[in-house]
Amino acid sequence: MVHMTKSGAIPSADARALLESAATAVLWFDEGGRLAWLNPAAEDLLGISLLAGAPPVAATLFRDAAELVAAVERVMGERERLSLRDYRLALPGGRGERVVDATLTPLGGGSLMLELVSRDRPRRIIDESLQQGRRDAARQLVRSLAHEIRNPLGGMRGAAQLLARRLPDPALKPHTDIILAEADRIGALVDRLLGPDTLRRQAVNIHEPLERVRQLLLAEAPAAVRIERDYDPSLPDCQADPDQLVQVFLNIARNALQALAGQGRIRLATRAVRQVTFAGRRHRTALCVEIEDDGPGIPAALQDSLFYPLVSGRPGGEGLGLSIANELVARHQGLIECDSRPGRTRFSIHLPIDGSVESGS
Secondary structure, three states: OEEOOOOOOOOOOHHHHHHOOOOEEEEEEEOOOEEEOHHHHHHHOOOOOOOEEEOOOHHHHOOOHHHHHHHHHHHHHOOOOOOEEEEEOHHHHHOOEEEEEEEEEHHHHHEEEEEEEEEEOOOOOHHHHOOOOHHHHHHHHHHHHHHHHHHHHHHHHHHHHHHHHOOOOOHHHHHHHHHHHHHHHHHHHHHHHHHHHOOOEEOOOOHHHHHHHHHHHHHHHHHOEEEEEEOOOOOOOOEOOHHHHHHHHHHHHHHHHHHHHOOEEEEEEEEEEEEEEOOOOOEEEEEEEEEEOOOOOOOOHHHHOOOOOOOOOOOOOOOOOHHHHHHHHOOOEEEEEEEEEEEEEEEEEEEEEOOEEEEOO
């Protein structure tokens, strides 16, 4: 049983300690209907925090979930327990919806406890352990191919240079120029496949690389494409390579821009996630960057191979952007998740914060 504080506004310290590690999302509303407390599972589910801004009332927090707001008001007035089963909850900030079981319980002092049990969750495109194995296999394949390509490519380029110097007819030079240009293009492609070798970690405010990407998108996007921000300013710095983070976010965001075909919305968001496990470690707190678009979604046939090199759903695409982004995030001991359906595709990039790893993990 959960014990209340004397005021009834929030759970007692003992109750909070239990609820902090619970998988069920728990929200506590005071007698005025204001959100007074929520546990990490609720922060993760709803993408909100009480660290910044005034506590919202239920009607504001769930403005797009009229049935839930009505249930809160009913329980606050009648003081009777109420449940909603398989309820399609519209998440705050236009973050889509989840199917949840909601339980509303009146408590002492006029307060109310709301429990939300998610019936679904964004699916990792590839299970993390399987993703790691496939990434390792793909990396080994790419490195082997790069070695096999570079040796004959160097000889081909040298022969073209020698031929260009010895050809008596200047009209033939454009043909050797084509050989050299194509050799350089293939060499650059191999370099991009391999990616950078070093990781230069430093304290990074996650919003700085995101803002660099946003400025690039604004320069490239047509007027009919909106670039929106939803940042949590309370997030701490992380230890990362800022240039590689720019590459990660830009690769994903450019894919989103191309998917919109000239019209739509891209949303860049940051938040903290609690009690999550990725890269084989459990984190009390981690950073989450979300890049979302309202385009047509990722074809189902591509979803299981989306992070493979040279896999692309776009005509003329090289299929390197997501593969490189996945590799760079893995080097940061992070993880990429994706939830895609027509009208909404969201990539979630999870990054660790130093010192936030659970002991014994």
